[in-house]
Amino acid sequence: AIEALDEDNPVREKLKAMHEKQIDQQIGSIEGDWALLVDMSGSMQHAVEAGRIIAAVLARMVKGTIKMVFFNNNARGLDVSGRDYNWIYAQTALLVAAGGTSIGAGLECIMDNNFKADAIAIITDGAENVHPRFAAVYKEYVKKYDRKVPVYIYQLKGSDKPEHTTYFYNSLREIELVPQVFDLREQKVDMYSVPNLVQSMRVNRYSLVDEIMATPLLSLDQVLA
Numbered sequence: 245a246i247e248a249l250d251e252d253n254p255v256r257e258k259l260k261a262m263h264e265k266q267i268d269q270q271i272g273s274i275e276g277d278w279a280l281l282v283d284m285s286g287s288m289q290h291a292v293e294a295g296r297i298i299a300a301v302l303a304r305m306v307k308g309t310i311k312m313v314f315f316n317n318n319a320r321g322l323d324v325s326g327r328d329y330n331w332i333y334a335q336t337a338l339l340v341a342a343g344g345t346s347i348g349a350g351l352e353c354i355m356d357n358n359f360k361a362d363a364i365a366i367i368t369d370g371a372e373n374v375h376p377r378f379a380a381v382y383k384e385y386v387k388k389y390d391r392k393v394p395v396y397i398y399q400l401k402g403s404d405k406p407e408h409t410t411y412f413y414n415s416l417r418e419i420e421l422v423p424q425v426f427d428l429r430e431q432k433v434d435m436y437s438v439p440n441l442v443q444s445m446r447v448n449r450y451s452l453v454d455e456i457m458a459t460p461l462l463s464l465d466q467v468l469a
Contacts, residue, residue, distance in 0.1 A: 246436060276362030276447035277308040280324075281350035283368035285316040287402045289341040294400060294433040295367050296336060300329035301435070301442045302365070311359050315350035316343035317374050321357060329435070345369075347412070348376035355385060362447035364395045366423075369402025370409035379415035394449040395423040398441075401430070424449065 249256040280302060282295030292314070299312045303324050313321045314336070324332055347368060354361060372378060386392050395416075416423060426441050446452050 247434075273443060274302070274306045274445060274447075275308070276306070277360065278302060278306055278310045279351070279354045279359065279361035279364045280310060280312045281347060281354075281364065281366045281368075282312065282314045283316075283345060283347070283366075283400075283402075284314045284339055284341045285343055285345040285371075286341060288345075288369060288400070290433075291367050291369070291400050291402070292336065292339055292341060294398065294428075296329060296332045297433060297435055297438055298365070298367060298398065298442065299324045299332050300327070301438050303327050303332075305439075305442055308362070309359075311354060311357070311361070313350045313353045314339060315346060315353070316341070317346055317349065318343075319346075319349040319353035321353050344374035345372050345408075346374040346376060347372050347378035348381035349374075351378060351381045351385060352376060355381070355388065360389055361393060363393050363445065365398065365445065366395065367398040367400065369400050370397070370412045371402060371405060372412045372415075373405075373408050377415060378412070379419050379421070382421060383419055392421075394447065395421060396445055397423045397425045398433075399425050399427045399429060400433075401428075 246256055246259045249259070280295065280299055282299075283291040295312065295314070299310065302310050303326055306325075309323065309325045311321055312324045312332075313319050322332075322335060345368070347366060350366075351364070354364075366378075382395075424445075431437065444452055
């Protein structure tokens, strides 16, 4: 609705204020420390921007630390805890998508910095074609920290080689890892849509259901009041 209105329409500003208020109500609602792995391989320049947006939303909602790592054949990290979109954009403005795809390199970067993440979010098209592979590094991560953490995947449109994506998801099944996948291949990633996905993320994948079930129901009188 916001994007459908002209810039000078006063209703637009009211809707934006409402949107910000809704996000503010979620501040600190997500527990734990998070690793955000962002694909910056050859065909994934749009993933860099998606990463900035998701990192900015996570930074507002997460209580703990957020390490953002951009990966292709290699990886480079950035602490975005408490930062906003403009700061994140300024730090990443010169990044250019290039090279192959090693999601495992992103997680290796996290491990090399001894960052013990409670959950991992990945922004990618899933076309992993370079070692180290994510599944292999994830097994090392589980062994090192003696725990299996949930993985969330923001699936973007990218590679024209579906066999690479198929291999990636098959490799996760082989290690009995079932990620939560947000399929955004035909969707727009922006500051208005992303919060709805981010606020469903938890360090315990099934705790969101527990939170919903623990929420008391309202009576009809309370609703009408």
